[in-house]
Amino acid sequence: MINYKILTAGPSITQKEKSYVNDAVTNGWNENWNSYILKLENAFREKFNVKHALLTSSCTGALHMSLRALGVGVDDEVIVPELTWVASASVVNYLRAKPIFVDVDKRTWTMNPKSFEQAITGKTKAVIPVHLYGHPSKMDEIMAIAHKHNIKVLEDAAPAIGATVNGKYAGTFGDVSAFSFQGAKMLVTGEGGIIITNDDDVFANIKQYSEHGRSKDPDNTFWIETIGYKYKMSNIQAALGLAQFERIDELIDKKRLVFSWYEERLGNLPGIALNQEASWAKSIYWMSSILLEDNFKLDRDGLMRALKSDGIDTRPVFPTISKYPMWKSDCINPAAIEISSRSINLPSGHNLTEADIEYVSDSIIKNLGI
Numbered sequence: 001m002i003n004y005k006i007l008t009a010g011p012s013i014t015q016k017e018k019s020y021v022n023d024a025v026t027n028g029w030n031e032n033w034n035s036y037i038l039k040l041e042n043a044f045r046e047k048f049n050v051k052h053a054l055l056t057s058s059c060t061g062a063l064h065m066s067l068r069a070l071g072v073g074v075d076d077e078v079i080v081p082e083l084t085w086v087a088s089a090s091v092v093n094y095l096r097a098k099p100i101f102v103d104v105d106k107r108t109w110t111m112n113p114k115s116f117e118q119a120i121t122g123k124t125k126a127v128i129p130v131h132l133y134g135h136p137s138k139m140d141e142i143m144a145i146a147h148k149h150n151i152k153v154l155e156d157a158a159p160a161i162g163a164t165v166n167g168k169y170a171g172t173f174g175d176v177s178a179f180s181f182q183g184a185k186m187l188v189t190g191e192g193g194i195i196i197t198n199d200d201d202v203f204a205n206i207k208q209y210s211e212h213g214r215s216k217d218p219d220n221t222f223w224i225e226t227i228g229y230k231y232k233m234s235n236i237q238a239a240l241g242l243a244q245f246e247r248i249d250e251l252i253d254k255k256r257l258v259f260s261w262y263e264e265r266l267g268n269l270p271g272i273a274l275n276q277e278a279s280w281a282k283s284i285y286w287m288s289s290i291l292l293e294d295n296f297k298l299d300r301d302g303l304m305r306a307l308k309s310d311g312i313d314t315r316p317v318f319p320t321i322s323k324y325p326m327w328k329s330d331c332i333n334p335a336a337i338e339i340s341s342r343s344i345n346l347p348s349g350h351n352l353t354e355a356d357i358e359y360v361s362d363s364i365i366k367n368l369g370i
């Protein structure tokens with residue numbers, strides 16, 4: 001038995017983060033108020049080779065503004081995967097549009113392109129593929145369908161900074177994309193997000209919404225032209241984000257290492273499937289996860305309780321979100337139902353050691369009676 005709790009997430013904070021934040025707190029005011037904001041936005045533009053980047057207070061806010069800038073409004077339909085964090089769909093309701101929930105692929109847990117195409121109607125305005133738990137959606141197929149039907153694409157890349165599809169970064173396929181820096185994510189700023197896009201007009205609108213609808217004319221400082229939002233990131237958070245971003249390769253490598261430790265121990269066990277990346281994908285394994293394919297002596301929730309009593313924190317995979325009461329949806333998405341009811345996010349934080357993963361794996365094997 002260990003004498004500490006093994007958590008599902010947890011950032012890696014080094015002297016670099018502390019020194020950038022210290023500098024921002026000390027010097028990042030007055031004419032330097034946005035020095036780290038500009039540096040971090042620029043770093044994203046360069047890495048993803050895009051024209052525009054805007055830091056935000058959350059990925060949810062980023063998705064909200066982006067969807068509005070893509071022209072989504074009252075009574076439009078927006079297609080979202082059944083398996084995701086609620087934010088991917090709530091932003092549709094913020095605009096008084098309607099989320100349409102489609103099934104996911106059994107293998108990648110991300111939007112099934114066929115289900116997407118089947119759900120398209122005359123009212124479909126946009127689609128939001130989600131790169132769930134760090135695994136990218138099948139963006140080449142999703143983009144081809146979206147182009148064919150003239151549908152805008154907003155990538156919810158909240159948990160997948162650095163994931164790729166056939167070598168191309170998730171977040172660089174759609175019209176607009178958003179990432180999250182919330183405290184459990186791959187890169188953290190406490191709370192925060194960023195939007196990237198190559199579309200000049202869409203970006204100009206996003207920027208205007210992000211500044212309370214202020215005029216696009218820089219000389220017209222306090223003239224407000226539309227209802228906007230206050231979704232800004234502070235310079236101090238951006239300092240933390242820049243330090244994290246400069247360590248991105250190291251941080252992704254660690255996530256992948258944690259997954260490989262699980263794979264070594266659980267990968268060949270009967271009845272357990274890891275959320276392994278597809279051949280065309282590079283996952284950043286934000287959350288290493290397992291699906292219980294067989295019926296063991298404990299079910300998913302029983303296993304979570306047993307792991308908890310061994311000092312191990314886990315998370316259930318998201319419920320099928322169409323069943324939340326506010327949507328009153330009667331759709332049935334079988335792959336999502338199976339994954340949702342049988343899967344667990346395992347401890348995947350940056351500070352875990354191989355001994356921790358050994359302990360978690362042994363506990364899973366013991367409690368399932370394998």
Ligand SMILES: Cc1ncc(COP(=O)(O)O)c(C=O)c1O
Pocket residue numbers: 058059060061084085087088130131132156158159179180181182191192193
């Ligand atoms: C798939 C997905 N979309 C959106 C979000 C929202 O991100 P934020 O918490 O930065 O608003 C999250 C956060 O967990 C997420 O996992």
